Amino acid sequence: MNRRLAIRYAMLLFSAFLVLFPVYWILMTSIQPPTEWLKTPPVWLTTKPTTLNYGMILGIDFGAQGGTEAAYSVSKTAIQPFINSLIIAISATVLSMVLGTLTAWSISRFRVGGNQFALNMIAPRMFPPIAVALPLLIMYTNLDLLDSHIGLIIVYTGFTIPFSVWMTKSFIDDTPVELEEAAMVDGLTRFQTFYKITLPLIQPGIAATSLFIFILNWSDFLIAQTLTQSMDTAPTYLSKLFAPSQGQLLGPQAAHAVIAIVPVILLGYLIYDDLARGFTFGAIHK
Amino acid sequence: MSFEDNTRADMGDPGPGAKLLESVRDRVSIPVLLVVPTVAVLLFLLVVPVVISVWLSLTGWTPISGVPWWEAEIIWFDNFIKLFQDGDFLYSVALTVGIVVTAVTFEFLIGFGLALLCTGDFPGQKFFVLAFLTPMMVLPVVVGNTFRIMFRPGGPIDSVIAVFVGHPVSIQWGSTFPAALVPILVGEIWHWYPLLFLIMYSGLSSLPETQLQAAKTLGASPLQVFRTISIPNLMPVILIGLVIRSMGAIKIFDIVFAITRGGPGTSTEVISLYLFRQSFDQFQIGYGSAGAWIIFIVSVLIFSRALAPLLYEEEIYPEEAENA
Secondary structure (H helix, E strand, O other), X not given: OHHHHHHHHHHHHHHHHHHHHHHHHHHHHHOOOHHHOOXXXXXXXXXXXXXXXXXXXXXXXXXXXXXXXXXXXXXOOOHHHHHHHHHHHHHHHHHHHHHHHHHHHHHHHHXXXXXXXXXXXXXXXXXXXXXXHHHHHHHHHHHOOOOOHHHHHHHHHHHHHHHHHHHHHHHHHHOOHHHHHHHHHOOOOHHHHHHHHHHHHOHHHHHHHHHHHHHHHHHOOHHHHHHOOOOOOHXXXXXXXXXXXXXXXXXXXXXXXXXXXXXXXXXXXXXXXXHHHHHOOOOOOO | OOHHHXXXXXXXXXXXXXXHXXXXXXXXXXXXXXXXXXXXXXXXXXXXXXXXXXXXXXXOOOHHHOOOHHHOOEOOOHHHHHHHHOHHHHHHHHHHHHHHHHHHHHHHXXXXXXXXXXXXXXXXHHHXXXXXXXXXXXXXXXXXXXXXXXXXXXXHHHHHHHHHHOOOOOOOHHHOHHHHHHHHHHHHHHHHHHHHHHHHHHHHHOOOHHHHHHHHHOOOOHHHHHHHHHHHHHHHHHHHHHHHXXXXXXXXXXXXXXXXXXXXXXXXXXXXXXXXXXXXXXOOHHHHHHHHHHHHHHHHHHHHHHHHHHHOHHHHOHHHHHHO
């Protein structure tokens, strides 16, 4: 029995090593001095860790010594793209959740529009994003919404509504409708039963859904790439940073990647129990 | 103001505003009202673009023609006919289907395997579950670029290969054709196997305990239990996972864009990238829209058929739901 457990741990550890290696590697590259970025064989564990790359990408001087004084710089720092991304992702998440929760309650409790309506809401997810991005670009050119926060907020809200509706709906489906009925007998109106009874009950679900939607908004690249020219979000900035014209700035690229992913990974850990529910439109939950 | 006036107001003497509100409330129910904003946003983002997109797909419009898009000349189905004769488009479709099938198969095998490893009670379980989930939370752009860094000539991957072949290697992963598919596939699989892992893990942990116990008591081997109880019970979960993952994989863009940008040549141009290029590099907006429509119609036909029964299982099979 003990041997079987040992084999299992060996397999688990080996798999975890393989899975986490890319994350380790991006972390490692982000603290390597310029001389080590392109070494063959690679420097598996740097002996000269530096904050130079982070300083470079954020435009802040941490007073780091860069090994050699290889002159490299990025033309624009990542501060503004990160702020843009935060503003857009948070606003779109709030909007998507407010609209999505109300809709989810209507669908779950009243079957508004029947099954077809709810199902149709998933259809946008089957559109290749490029198919929507193209006409949106034309619309936005005419409406003068290119390069604006509000423009991206509207798109992200719409793109994540199917998820917020279906995920929240699955949480509402899990709460007994009898509670709302009892509250109505006690004199609450239909809508009061929603925000005084059901809403507090599904608070953890709302939190999980919000984080899930935030991660989706934070990750988008294609839509932002299409609908912005001068304004950058974190992913489009990163993509420009990796463009061939920027040379092989592996260190700052890795530093930017670390800043972009670490908070999201931690948020994801918080809601890992509900991630499956989110991605499967609530079809799978414990 | 007299005392009487006050009480009358308190008892809800309806003013003109209240009357209007009431008449609205009588005619439209609140649940319908709550759906309206959502529908409005979806209409703005879906119906308007769809109308524009359908129109464009029937025209030969390009932004460099100098004519506004609504005055473009209608060429009816020429775009669609041309697409079916366009080797590059057909190639991108075949390539994307190949990537979807390969990636989703591996994602399923890896996800299922790791889910089996993680099932049951043992110390450190949560650590491993979180570790295996990590890639899913990484931004797609970062996934692409991370794998580009790892697959650089003489980089970490090459060094590992060098250990096996016994001499240093330097492979141009990004710029030679069949080789370029490796970082793309590995990146895509690494990024998304966690979803199938998660789905299979939830499925495995909600298997009916009584059936498992009964089978064991009756002397079934672990393999028999797995084949006759686990797999049939997991079937709906497996299907949902595969459908959702295929829906996602067919839209693959970010990772390819980051690793090869479709190159070398157009050899790794997946559908999304092909349409992106047609539209933004070649300015063939009408042509690109037509291509997007073909893909959309095919996807909806395949996926909505597969997904609807799964999401509404109890309504579709009412008698079975009652028995269960």
